[in-house]
Amino acid sequence: MNEIMNEIEGIYAVWLREAKIYVREKERLISSVISPLLWIFGFGAGVGSTVNDISGYSYQVFIYPGITVMAVLFTSLFYGIYIIWDRKLDFLKEVLVAPVSRASVFAGKVLGGVTDAMMQVIFLLIIGLFINVPLTLPVAVAAFLMLLLISIAMVSIGLVIGANLQSPEGFSLVINFVMWPMFFFSGALFPVSNLPAWLAGITALNPLTYGVDALRGIILGINHFPIYLDAALMLLFALVAMGAGILSFRRM
């Protein structure tokens, strides 16, 4: 019992530190708000003015679920870079030498990254109300939960990459090769129903496709795959990513 309490307090300690730093580093907060706004208003409204409505929704509204997923994807994956800074500044040693299991340290870090991402989600859900996205409370809650699952998976992937690399430069390089393909081949910016075969094949292999599909289903009622398949695959992906994360932290 005491042991379990120790681990929970360890998770809480790591999370609390991340949360405090998130609030104190204003740059992080500001950049995470500005980039999705650019996509929704700059890209969505701009392209939307020349593109026909898709399934009865304006292009801006059609890509809204994809943009929220993108915001979560970018923030969550990039969060992994902080583990490299922690290690460079030797702060990580204090945590690694504590009598707390690596699984708990990892869990605390994941919660920290998820907190960052979900703050952004809340902001984006509010924006959604102003651009005529059909958001009711149950829809918002379901979307939030789905995005939470995606965030857990992506923060874990980011941390796996961060835990296995030594330099922030290397991390940026690797993460770009993970992030952009995942984003472009997820159907975030286009419907996946009438793609050429090669593109459909790639999108079907991309775990994020199912996240985007689930979100679009929840918010706009447009599903390409059954929603339970989306959710199940995303859950499986999150579990695998978390397992890889715990292993990486044990080796650190």
Next chain:
Amino acid sequence: MVIKTEGLTKKYGKLTAVDGLNLEVNEGEIFGLLGPNGAGKTTLISMLCTILKPTSGRAWVNGFDVLKEPGMVRKSIGIVFQQPSVDDLLTGRENLAMHNLLFGVPRELRKQRIDEVLSIVNLEKRADDLVNTYSGGMRRRLELARGIMHHPKILFLDEPTLGLDPQTREHIWEYIQELAEKECMTVMLTTHYMEEAEQLCDRVAIIDYGKIVILDSPQTLKNNIVGDVVKLKQQSPDIDSLRKLDYVKNVQEKDGLLYLSIKDASKHLQDLLAHTGTIDFVEVRSGTLNDVFIHYTGREIREAEAEGGFWERMMKR
């Protein structure tokens, strides 16, 4: 014995950082590891703290095997790292509070412990400022406060005063001594400052190339091995005949100067000078740990550093 190692070894590829080390540290003792950068001190401490796995050999800390019961070892120890590991974007107090959570300090004791250690290291007034406004010395003190807050049985200090001004350094020495006494704590510290080892430590192990060269109390080391040091300059010294004198314990030649280790130099100086004949220069002083280091390794600790640390040595291979 609070710390015990048997043939403890750490290899990085071909390079042996710690080489078959056998060591025993007693309870309540302040134990110093003295050696140049790259001698293997930090590697040794990292293995004892369970953050580095030994290549071979065994080690026990507070009776727990570092490989089999790392969790128990971690509960028994406190560490102050060579590189400050306090968090810049948290306040001093927040850093300590986080440590309380991580090290399982009982809830009812937490506030009291924080206040206690803050007053020991004189940081009460700055406790609620962000650490990025602290000076190097204040960070060290905060780090020290954190290391002792959960009342560890054993405190590891890796170069606790590296890069600090002399005044702060002496302050920290006082804290460490006070703490060791008050908390009946065992302290293992690494240093390459001779004065630090001399002033603080009950026993000192001189460590070079991953091996213990000699281990004893600083006083005994100085008395038995060096005694006094006579520094001589002469045109063409006859080193072999000097070595034969029964009161000369050791002769080292360096940069055209002779360093003679002599027991009770004041008594033998007359005789010595009669023996050497004309000299250009002579200086007599009592021995220091630095002389002990030269005696055993054939070089000064500063030169050993100029040869480069661990990574430089590794690159050369």
